[in-house]
Amino acid sequence: MTPAAHVSAAIEILAELAARRRPAADAIKDWGLSHRFAGSKDRAAIAGLVFDALRKRASAAHVMGEESPRAIMLGALREARGLTGEAIAALCSGEGHAPAPLSEGERERLACATLDGAPAHVRGDYPEWLAERFAAAFGAAAAEEGRALAARAPLDVRANILKSSREEAMRRLAHLHPEPTPLSPLGLRLPAGPHGRGPALAAEPAFVKGHVEPQDEGSQLAALLCAAAPGEQVLDLCAGGGGKSLALAGQMHNRGQIYAFDDDGRRLTPIYARLERAGARNVQVRAPRGGADVLADLEGRCDLVLIDAPCTGTGTWRRHPDAKWRLAPGALAARLEEQRALLEKAPRYLRSGGRLVYVTCSLLRDENEDQIAAFLEGASGFSAVPAAEAAGEAQLTELARFASPFGFGLRLGARASGTDGFFVCVLRKA
Template sequence: MTPGARIAAAVEVLDDIEARRRPAGDALKDWGLGHRFAGSKDRAAIATLVFDALRRRASSAYVMAEETSRAIMLGALRLARGVSLEEISALCSGQGHALSPLLESEAGRLAALDLAGAPLHVAGDFPEWLEPSFVAVFGEAAVEEARALAARAPLDLRVNTLKATHEKALASLAHLRPEPTPFSPVGLRLPLTADGRGAALAAEPAYVKGLVEIQDEASQLAALLAAAKPGEQALDLCAGAGGKTLALAAAMGNKGQVYASDADGRRLAPIHARLERAGVRNVQVRPQRAGADLLADLEGRCDLVVVDAPCTGTGTWRRNPDAKWRVRPGALEQRIGDQDRALADAARFVKPRGRMLYVTCSILREENEDRLAAFLAGHDDFTSVPAREMAEAADLSELAVFASRFGYGLRLTPYASATDGFFVAMLARR
């Protein structure tokens, strides 16, 4: 496919996403099935175009004064990719399945590229209804924080210390030009390829043999801040696919016990293969089942309970740019209820002088500090651990600069820490 045809295909996928209100991944998959002549490089290029357009959807529509998929794609070529007007004109030739030639009005708007006077949510490319929440958390830096969430994300890896040292992993992946992550002592960051995608790891020996795991630095830091120690009893209550479970097991040196559980047992399915590949031997997987409490024997026994609570995922928009346009106000209310229930459920497993780590991949105060305040108001047997104390206990004192100004935990963001958006806080039982 020609570059122009790829752009036209991306517009077609955007039309499908808008018409059927569904995830970009589903629309891209269906497009690929319906256009089998497109090779893997074509499909990858189209996907990158689609995601770049979704990252800058609001600002592109504003610049072009239209909300059509064509307008959003044209605007994103300028805003997200820096493609010149002359190049865009050449790509829109109307020949070989390319988009029709630019209208005079389109060319004028692409030349002006005027975002002056744009509302905050347009300049930052996020849903309008979230503007008060962004301002409440970030104040005058709200636009910069939002724009960082609209950028492409790097590919981060966690070195599995059960099988390799940081130096060994660096050497084994040297051909991919990895660099140490800024804060995580077990993190590696791989540069994006020329087409904006992460390196393919499926065939890399270091990945196949379990020397490294894919995990954003913020998620690595959350697991490290838990300060899990060999011999402890730890419960990962919302384990999902097991990223933090594996990190906890490595921090504990395969000594003690980690229990991995999740309200949705299907999310736990990938964990078994990951445990085997990583050489983890101290994890019990306990999927939750309706009508059966498979965690009852852990009540009041855990040194550490990790609550990676369900959330709106606002901190992961770099990786899931379509998700921010699908989230609705009702979803926030639902997640707040889920978070309150998760905290209350987790409390029963924490033993006296034990600790609870609360984690979300959300940057919203409603899902983070407000939830901890509500929990502590009804649980006087728990207390909040100061952010600096939590960071120092994990030998990560440099993270104290990210302490929330709202009284609890740390907030990491792409703009401030060059990570995904994460919130991490520690509670201790008296």
């Protein structure tokens, strides 16, 4: 396939996404299944175009003056890829499988349209209904934060210290040219290849043998801020696929016990293979079982309860640019209710002096500082650990500079820390 044909295919997939609210990865996969002639490199190139268009959907539509799939793709070629109007016109020859030639209006907009005077949500490429919430979190920097979230994310991996050190993991992945992550002492960052895709990590012996685990640096830091110690009793209340349970097992050197629970047992499915690969032996999976209370024996026993709370995922838009356009106000309301329920449930498992760590991959105050404020107002015997103290206890004093300006916890993000967006608040029970 030619580059022009890639653009035509991307426009076709964007039209499918406009017609049906679905994950972009699913639409791209379906397109590949129905167009068997497209090779793996073609599919990768098309996926890159689709995701770049979704990263820049609002600004691209503003540049072109309309929101059609074609307009968004053309605008994204300029805004995301930096192509000139002439270069875009060369791709749109109308010959073979190329898009139709540019109209005079399209040529003019590609040559002259700017984002000057556009609203923050357009310049930052996030949904208009979130504009007030981004302004509340970032003030005049809201558009800048949005642009950081519209950039491509790097591929980070965590050295599994149950089997390896960061230095050993770096040696095993030397052919991929890894660099140490700036903030996490366990992380490695792998450079992107063509079309912004990272290497095929699943085929790497270092991954297959459990020496490294893919995990964004921000997620690594969130786990490290739990300051889990060998011998402790730990409850991961929203374990999902087990990413943070694996990280905590490493911190604890397989000593003590981690109880990995999720109220949706289907989300726990990947954890078993991951635990075996990582050599994590101190993780006990507690899957839901009918109406039975599978955590009853943990009441008042845990040194640490981790709530990796379900949230809107606004901090992960670099990796899932389609998610921001599928997110609806009703989803935020549902996540807020789930978070409140978890904060109400978690304290009963803590012993006196235990730690409750609340984590989201969201940047919205509603899901972060506001939730903690409401919890502290209604729960007796709990206090928020100051950000500098929490960072010190985790031996990550440099993270103190990411203290939230809104009273509680730490804020990590693409603009400030170069990571996915995370909120972490450590609470202590009296």
